[in-house]
Amino acid sequence: MxxxxxxxxxxxxxxxxxxxxxxxxxxxxxxxxxxxxxxxxxxxxxxxxxxxxxxxxxINEPMFHQGRGGLRNRVHPGNDHFVQNDRIERPQGGGGGGGSGQGQASADGExxxxxxxxxxxxxxxxxxxxxxxxxxxxxxxxxxLNEFKTHRAGFTSNGVPANISVVRSLQNSLARRTAMTAGKRRELRALEEDLEAISRSEPVQLLEEERLRKEIAELRAKIERVPFIDTFDLRYKKLRKTAGAFQPGGDVLSDGRLRLDGPGHQRHGQALLYPAVSVPQPDL
Known part of the structure; x- marks a missing residue:
């Protein structure tokens, strides 16, 4: 290693x-x-x-923990407040105490x-x-101008190959093939049962067995001719555009200059953030 x-x-x-x-x-x-x-x-x-x-x-993130109930064996080392066989009360939330929950309440509700x-x-x-x-x-x-964001909005039967949904397309293909061949498969099972019964009967009926085998072969050929997937089965992921949320911060400055549209006492003492740039003067 x-x-x-x-x-x-x-x-x-x-x-x-x-x-x-x-x-x-x-x-x-x-x-x-x-x-x-x-x-x-x-x-x-x-x-x-x-x-x-x-x-x-x-900033909340998913957290995995043990659920309530069940039997658990835990070892608590104890401290200077608790000794062996002491029972610890569950902390009560609310009432201004530090009970269950995260953080402290805010005065303005935020x-x-x-x-x-x-x-x-x-x-x-x-x-x-x-x-x-x-x-x-x-x-x-x-x-x-609005900034748009795309998100999933179901499926559609038209689209580009990059957005094809393989799972949904195969589900539609399986449903179509099952519906189109259900009757033929029932008839095929019935003919196979008849063929097995005739082959065990006495005397032997060769002509009837030959007719049943021919019908069974024709039914299997019809079932195999059903295409595995068709254009009707294809489904594409549908994407919908919605107006995105405005990102704050860009309205603080505009064109690299300070906003001087406030009251007079706020304008006092404010200047451009650009450093002084020397402009070459023509020789006279």
Missing amino acids: TWFIDRRLNGKNKSAVNRQRFLRRYKAQIKQSISEAINKRSVTDIESGESVSIPTDD GKDEFVFQISKDEYLDLLFEDLALPNLKKNQHRQ
Whole structure:
């Protein structure tokens, strides 16, 4: 067995990969939090990062656990509060206590996750100016254009080969072949039973056996001529377009300039985020 030892000196950024994966997974929620934070801080304040809080409903993941009931044998080591044969009461939820459930209740009804993580300055600027890059910048200039998303909407009998549903097509093929050959198969079984009965009877009826074998061969040929699959059986995955949800963050900045449409006290002290660019002057 081969062992690989990672001796790279990554220092304090050992979890950088997991952090980037986390930012990609909850990118929409992080951009929503940044969009809300813009209203609380100046856009020119780019020297620090931002604290991001994600709603609890957006980070819930499926969890496997044992169901209630049944007999279980567990070993509890105990602590300084409980000794042997003590009975532990079940914590009661509600009433402002720390009973069952996750997180604490919010005053405005919008539950937030208790942990708040910090994004760095570079991550904050990347998320802030992401919508200013092409083609997102062009999308922000045309707010009346809707962005559509496709999702599954059943099956259809017409489509392109890339969207064919193999399972549904084979199900239709089996149902069609069963319906078209059901009568012939019943007749075939009856003829086979007659042939077996005549072959055991006395005296031997050669002409009748020959006639039954000929009819059986004709029925089997008719059953085999039924095509395995037909164009009538084909089913394609139907895709439907719906208007996608608007991604926040692009309305904070427009064309790389600060929004100066607010009150006068908000305009004071704000400037363009672009650095000063020297313009060459013609020689006179």
